Amino acid sequence: MATAPAPTAMTSARTGRTRLSRRTTGILILIAAVLIVALFLFMVTREPVEGARPTTLGFSLNSFFIWIGGLGPLVQIPIVVVLFAAVVGVILLLIEYAPRPGVGYFWLRVAACFVIPVLAFMILRPYQNAVVYVVAIALLAGALLFFADYRSREGAGYVFQLVIFMAPAAILLLTGLVYPAISTVVQSFFDKTGEKFVWFDNYIWTFTNPYGFWSVINTVIWALFAPIIATGIGLVYAAFVDRARGEKFLKLWVFMPVAISFVGAGIIWKFVYDYRQGQQIGLLNAIITWFGGQPVGWLDAQPLINTFCLLAVFIWSQTGFAMVILSASIKAVPTEQHEAAQLDGANARQRFFNVTIPGIRGSLIVVLTTITIAALKVYDIVAVMTGGRSNSSVLGFEMVNQQQRFQSYGHSSALAVVLFLFVLPLIIYNVHQMRKQKEVR
Incomplete structure (x- = not known):
C-alpha cells in the first residue's frame, strides 16, 4: 500500500511563507480598510469651506431613535422586534462563519471593518470631535479582529466566539458594578456637593458623628450576633428534630x-x-402590664436595647434558613461514623460535637457567611420599625438616609466604602476556602 511522501524542508518552508504572505496580506487589507473608512468619515464630517455646501450623510441613530419614539406602540413593537432579530441574526452569522476560512470569512471581516465605524459615526455624529472617536473605534475594531485571527489557532474561532458571548456580561459588570464601585470610592473624598476635595473628612465624620458612629457600631453588632445566634438555634433545632416524628411539620413552622x-x-x-x-x-407590653409592670418603649430604649430588639426580628427570619441547610447536611453525614463512635462508647453529646459538627463544617461556613452578609446589608427592618431614630441606624440604612434626606453624597459614599471593607474579609475567606476545596479535589 503506497504511502504519501513526507513533506520536505523546502515544502514546509514554502507553506510557511504562504501562510505568512496570507497573514501579511490580510493585515494590509485590514489597515487599508480602516484608513479608507477613516478618510471617508473625515470627508463627511470636516468643517465646510466658507461658501461651500457642507457634506453630510444627513442621518444618525439619534434621529432614528427620535423617529421611533414618535410612532405608536403598535408600530414601535414590530420595528424593535425586527431590529432585535436582525442583531441576533448577525451575531449568529458571526459565530457560524468566523471559524471557517474562505470567501465568506473574508467578506465578513471586511464588512465588520466597514460597518463598525459607520455605526459608530451614526451614533456620535451629532457630537463635537466625533471623527476622532470614530477613528479610534475603527482602529480598535481592526486590532481586535486581527487579534481574533491571530489567536484562531487555539481553536475554531475561539477568541471571536468568546468575545461575542462574554461582551454583554462584561459590559454589564463594568457599567453596573466596577464603574459604580470606583465612582463611589472617588466620591467619598469629596464634599456633599461632589465639587470640593476634602481628603478623609467624610471618613472622620463616619466615626465621630453620631449618625455615622452608631451606624458602624450597630452594624458590627448585627454582623457578630446575628449569624452566631441564628446558626446556633438552627443547628440545635435541626439536630433535635432530625428523624423525629412529625419532622416535616416541626421544620415547617420554623421555616415559615x-x-x-x-x-x-x-x-x-x-x-x-x-x-x-x-x-x-x-404583645410584649401586654404581657408586662398583665404582671403589673409598666409598658416599655422598646424601639426607643437606649443604649443598644432597641438594636437588639431589631436584631431579634432578623434572627427570627433567618433561623429557618439555617435550620433547613444544616438539617440536610446532618442527614448527609454517614451513619457508619455515628455507629462507630457509639461502639467506642461516645454518648450523644460527644457524637454531636466530634462526628456531626466536623461532618457539616462546609455547610456551617456557608450558612454563617450568608447570614453575616445579609446582616451587613440590612435596611428594610430598620427603615420600617425605627427609621434610624434613637441611635438604631445601620450602615445600609444610613447610607441611603444621607443621600436622600441630607443630599450628602460624600458621607453616603464613605459609609458605602466602610460597608465594603466589612464585607471584604468574608469575600477573601470564601475565596480561600474555595481554593482549598479545589486543591483537595
Missing part, C-alpha cells in the same frame, strides 16, 4: 418566617413592640 419579606417581618414585630399609654395592643 423565611418566606416573609423583611418589610413584612418588620411590620409584624412593630405590633409586638408597640408602646402606648393605656390599653396595650403590643
Whole structure:
C-alpha cells in the first residue's frame, strides 16, 4: 500500500511563507480598510469651506431613535422586534462563519471593518470631535479582529466566539458594578456637593458623628450576633428534630418566617413592640402590664436595647434558613461514623460535637457567611420599625438616609466604602476556602 511522501524542508518552508504572505496580506487589507473608512468619515464630517455646501450623510441613530419614539406602540413593537432579530441574526452569522476560512470569512471581516465605524459615526455624529472617536473605534475594531485571527489557532474561532458571548456580561459588570464601585470610592473624598476635595473628612465624620458612629457600631453588632445566634438555634433545632416524628411539620413552622419579606417581618414585630399609654395592643407590653409592670418603649430604649430588639426580628427570619441547610447536611453525614463512635462508647453529646459538627463544617461556613452578609446589608427592618431614630441606624440604612434626606453624597459614599471593607474579609475567606476545596479535589 503506497504511502504519501513526507513533506520536505523546502515544502514546509514554502507553506510557511504562504501562510505568512496570507497573514501579511490580510493585515494590509485590514489597515487599508480602516484608513479608507477613516478618510471617508473625515470627508463627511470636516468643517465646510466658507461658501461651500457642507457634506453630510444627513442621518444618525439619534434621529432614528427620535423617529421611533414618535410612532405608536403598535408600530414601535414590530420595528424593535425586527431590529432585535436582525442583531441576533448577525451575531449568529458571526459565530457560524468566523471559524471557517474562505470567501465568506473574508467578506465578513471586511464588512465588520466597514460597518463598525459607520455605526459608530451614526451614533456620535451629532457630537463635537466625533471623527476622532470614530477613528479610534475603527482602529480598535481592526486590532481586535486581527487579534481574533491571530489567536484562531487555539481553536475554531475561539477568541471571536468568546468575545461575542462574554461582551454583554462584561459590559454589564463594568457599567453596573466596577464603574459604580470606583465612582463611589472617588466620591467619598469629596464634599456633599461632589465639587470640593476634602481628603478623609467624610471618613472622620463616619466615626465621630453620631449618625455615622452608631451606624458602624450597630452594624458590627448585627454582623457578630446575628449569624452566631441564628446558626446556633438552627443547628440545635435541626439536630433535635432530625428523624423525629412529625419532622416535616416541626421544620415547617420554623421555616415559615423565611418566606416573609423583611418589610413584612418588620411590620409584624412593630405590633409586638408597640408602646402606648393605656390599653396595650403590643404583645410584649401586654404581657408586662398583665404582671403589673409598666409598658416599655422598646424601639426607643437606649443604649443598644432597641438594636437588639431589631436584631431579634432578623434572627427570627433567618433561623429557618439555617435550620433547613444544616438539617440536610446532618442527614448527609454517614451513619457508619455515628455507629462507630457509639461502639467506642461516645454518648450523644460527644457524637454531636466530634462526628456531626466536623461532618457539616462546609455547610456551617456557608450558612454563617450568608447570614453575616445579609446582616451587613440590612435596611428594610430598620427603615420600617425605627427609621434610624434613637441611635438604631445601620450602615445600609444610613447610607441611603444621607443621600436622600441630607443630599450628602460624600458621607453616603464613605459609609458605602466602610460597608465594603466589612464585607471584604468574608469575600477573601470564601475565596480561600474555595481554593482549598479545589486543591483537595
